[in-house]
Amino acid sequence: MKKIGLKEIAAHVGVSTALVSYVLNGQAEEKQVGKEVAEKIRKAAEQLDYRPNQLAKSLKTRRSNTIGLIVADINYRFSSGITRAVEAEAKKRNYTVIFGSSNESSEKLQELINVLINHQVDGLIVVPVENSEPSILSLQRSDIPFVLIDRHFPNVLTSNVMLDNFKAAYDSTEHLIRQGHEKIAFVNYSAQLFNLQERTRGYLAALSDHGIKHHPGWSLEVRSTHTEADMRKAIPHLTAINKCDAIFFATDRLAIAGLKEIVQLKILVPEDISVFSFDESEAFELFSCPISHARQPLEKMGKIAVSILHDLINKPKVINQTYLETELVIAKSCRE
Amino acid sequence: MKKIGLKEIAAHVGVSTALVSYVLNGQAEEKQVGKEVAEKIRKAAEQLDYRPNQLAKSLKTRRSNTIGLIVADINYRFSSGITRAVEAEAKKRNYTVIFGSSNESSEKLQELINVLINHQVDGLIVVPVENSEPSILSLQRSDIPFVLIDRHFPNVLTSNVMLDNFKAAYDSTEHLIRQGHEKIAFVNYSAQLFNLQERTRGYLAALSDHGIKHHPGWSLEVRSTHTEADMRKAIPHLTAINKCDAIFFATDRLAIAGLKEIVQLKILVPEDISVFSFDESEAFELFSCPISHARQPLEKMGKIAVSILHDLINKPKVINQTYLETELVIAKSCRE
DNA sequence: AAATTTGCTTTAAACGTTTAAAGTGATAAA
DNA sequence: TTTATCACTTTAAACGTTTAAAGCAAATTT
Numbered sequence: 001m002k003k004i005g006l007k008e009i010a011a012h013v014g015v016s017t018a019l020v021s022y023v024l025n026g027q028a029e030e031k032q033v034g035k036e037v038a039e040k041i042r043k044a045a046e047q048l049d050y051r052p053n054q055l056a057k058s059l060k061t062r063r064s065n066t067i068g069l070i071v072a073d074i075n076y077r078f079s080s081g082i083t084r085a086v087e088a089e090a091k092k093r094n095y096t097v098i099f100g101s102s103n104e105s106s107e108k109l110q111e112l113i114n115v116l117i118n119h120q121v122d123g124l125i126v127v128p129v130e131n132s133e134p135s136i137l138s139l140q141r142s143d144i145p146f147v148l149i150d151r152h153f154p155n156v157l158t159s160n161v162m163l164d165n166f167k168a169a170y171d172s173t174e175h176l177i178r179q180g181h182e183k184i185a186f187v188n189y190s191a192q193l194f195n196l197q198e199r200t201r202g203y204l205a206a207l208s209d210h211g212i213k214h215h216p217g218w219s220l221e222v223r224s225t226h227t228e229a230d231m232r233k234a235i236p237h238l239t240a241i242n243k244c245d246a247i248f249f250a251t252d253r254l255a256i257a258g259l260k261e262i263v264q265l266k267i268l269v270p271e272d273i274s275v276f277s278f279d280e281s282e283a284f285e286l287f288s289c290p291i292s293h294a295r296q297p298l299e300k301m302g303k304i305a306v307s308i309l310h311d312l313i314n315k316p317k318v319i320n321q322t323y324l325e326t327e328l329v330i331a332k333s334c335r336e
Numbered sequence: 337m338k339k340i341g342l343k344e345i346a347a348h349v350g351v352s353t354a355l356v357s358y359v360l361n362g363q364a365e366e367k368q369v370g371k372e373v374a375e376k377i378r379k380a381a382e383q384l385d386y387r388p389n390q391l392a393k394s395l396k397t398r399r400s401n402t403i404g405l406i407v408a409d410i411n412y413r414f415s416s417g418i419t420r421a422v423e424a425e426a427k428k429r430n431y432t433v434i435f436g437s438s439n440e441s442s443e444k445l446q447e448l449i450n451v452l453i454n455h456q457v458d459g460l461i462v463v464p465v466e467n468s469e470p471s472i473l474s475l476q477r478s479d480i481p482f483v484l485i486d487r488h489f490p491n492v493l494t495s496n497v498m499l500d501n502f503k504a505a506y507d508s509t510e511h512l513i514r515q516g517h518e519k520i521a522f523v524n525y526s527a528q529l530f531n532l533q534e535r536t537r538g539y540l541a542a543l544s545d546h547g548i549k550h551h552p553g554w555s556l557e558v559r560s561t562h563t564e565a566d567m568r569k570a571i572p573h574l575t576a577i578n579k580c581d582a583i584f585f586a587t588d589r590l591a592i593a594g595l596k597e598i599v600q601l602k603i604l605v606p607e608d609i610s611v612f613s614f615d616e617s618e619a620f621e622l623f624s625c626p627i628s629h630a631r632q633p634l635e636k637m638g639k640i641a642v643s644i645l646h647d648l649i650n651k652p653k654v655i656n657q658t659y660l661e662t663e664l665v666i667a668k669s670c671r672e
Numbered sequence: 673a674a675a676t677t678t679g680c681t682t683t684a685a686a687c688g689t690t691t692a693a694a695g696t697g698a699t700a701a702a
Numbered sequence: 703t704t705t706a707t708c709a710c711t712t713t714a715a716a717c718g719t720t721t722a723a724a725g726c727a728a729a730t731t732t
């Protein structure tokens with residue numbers, strides 16, 4: 001069964017490919033194609049089950065109607081949420097998504113960027129990973145439109161849609177303070193990622209603004225590579241030694257690891273200690289009490305990212321940096 | 337800054353595009369390209385930062401080196417696991433993945449298939465959804481290689497990589513029986529999906545093979561659209577009324593919903609009742625005790641799917657149906 | 673000296689589209 | 703009758719590659 005192209009339809013109807021192209025692209029009116037001819041062409045296309053070759057189309061029009069999406073790890077709840085939103089919004093705007101997962105490796109990220117560029121994506125949505133600054137810089141030099149999502153580099157000017165991590169952490173901490181907590185601990189990863197650092201900054205600012213002197217023993221960093229082991233030391237350090245009355249975890253993965261340890265030590269939430277998490281996790285669903293957390297608007301982030309990218313693709317390039325607020329989901333894990 | 341193509345390199349070096357193409361595709365030897373010329377070409381490509389246009393390449397070679405992946409919902413842990421594996425294996429074999437999520441809608445699935453075919457994917461990996469049989473049948477008629485994953489239609493002959501759902505459910509049930517449980521409940525979705533029905537069949541067969549008479553009150557179906565409400569009735573029905581000593585949930589989502597209700601009712605696991613789940617969930621991590629479950633080999637499934645597809649793309653088409661076994665992860669949620 | 677081989681390079685068509693430009697025959701205006 | 707306009711259609715080049723075939727000069731064999 002031969003592939004059906006414009007040529008086959010043209011032959012079938014007895015006209016040139018140009019006419020077929022016009023009709024099938026909705027330019028029948030504009031190009032004044034004869035009414036019956038147009039009808040015949042449409043019918044033939046239908047009947048022969050014509051499938052336009054998007055590659056040829058893209059090659060000619062220099063538009064692939066394709067955007068690349070690179071997430072840090074598709075297994076993160078954050079990533080799948082973003083992916084879903086991006087895909088939906090992209091589809092609405094008639095883009096197809098080419099997907100890649102860097103698995104937090106900057107080399108893999110660079111490779112993916114190359115592959116996607118070779119595939120002539122019209123634009124790129126990227127969640128950058130640690131040490132990927134050079135890749136982003138080189139992206140910037142090529143003239144592919146792109147927008148960063150969730151993470152960015154403070155000294156590289158890019159379009160991005162971000163959480164206001166500082167504010168989210170600030171508000172969350174403030175919430176804990178208002179609830180009457182006095183010794184609020186903060187657990188973060190020992191990573192250089194800007195948005196994680198912003199969370200630390202927000203935490204410290206809230207304490208300071210409320211006249212609470214930060215005790216160095218209250219905030220800890222654990223390694224992402226040895227989370228479990230580090231957490232095993234961290235929790236007793238914060239509870240038994242520093243007598244903290246609340247722990248604010250900088251990510252959901254940290255909260256899970258921390259809660260496991262807390263359960264292990266038979267510490268009760270919220271009776272013995274309050275717990276607050278940045279981001280939610282499916283894991284919270286079955287914890288003994290619902291966990292208060294700052295919720296990221298994934299749907300919105302994905303949607304906005306596509307929207308910004310779309311503008312970038314079509315209009316004179318203007319840097320667009322959108323900061324979104326988180327919603328605080330207050331649950332029983334924080335004692336009043 | 338003009339786009340660099342073969343032509344630009346050719347002009348820069350002072351040769352024809354043919355030579356450039358040969359060299360850059362590793363056919364320098366074969367085509368007996370002069371050594372210094374080859375070197376000059378490579379250098380120029382490097383220096384001008386040449387990016388081959390994959391679209392043009394594909395158009396000419398009739399190979400896009402692209403495969404389409406359509407999952408049912410990227411937010412499922414199952415989907416993201418498969419996606420990660422597929423992407424990794426695809427990359428190894430030099431394919432790029434174009435991604436789509438049908439969100440359990442058969443119309444969306446059909447649309448996605450069309451888009452991907454128009455993008456000239458070399459093949460397709462699909463997790464079909466309910467009522468998508470017509471789409472799969474039409475896929476079969478076109479001659480795009482494809483493999484189904486996780487789900488399939490028993491009366492449509494396709495290549496697929498599947499779990500042996502019957503065996504997995506059988507083995508799981510048998511495990512519960514061996515542990516001494518006598519009244520084993522089974523909770524499934526009221527869906528027509530073949531693999532879910534296979535799980536029910538496996539459960540029933542195990543009971544029967546061990547001389548246990550199945551009591552109709554032991555197995556229940558809840559609606560995916562009203563899981564919570566249905567589950568609220570289901571759990572008391574199984575515990576208080578039918579005095580079951582174990583509940584086997586047919587999916588992880590069901591297990592989560594069930595466990596929530598169980599916690600609500602202050603029923604203790606495993607003291608009051610044993611719980612077994614098909615598939616695991618991040619949510620189990622923070623439950624009061626680890627949940628026994630049948631684990632799906634996601635990595636393997638994704639990898640094999642790509643491997644089968646790759647064969648399908650390159651060799652005379654042979655139907656390949658691979659059934660994988662699950663691993664039983666035995667934990668404390670089942671009383672001995 | 674002519675013919676063949678060798679080593680390297682170019683030519684040109686093709687993949688399936690799009691689209692500006694040119695072509696055509698009929699009708700209307702001059 | 704000539705010319706212009708109209709309504710429709712075709713021609714052909716182009717997008718960036720690949721690749722069979724042909725070309726060509728120097729070296730080697732007859």
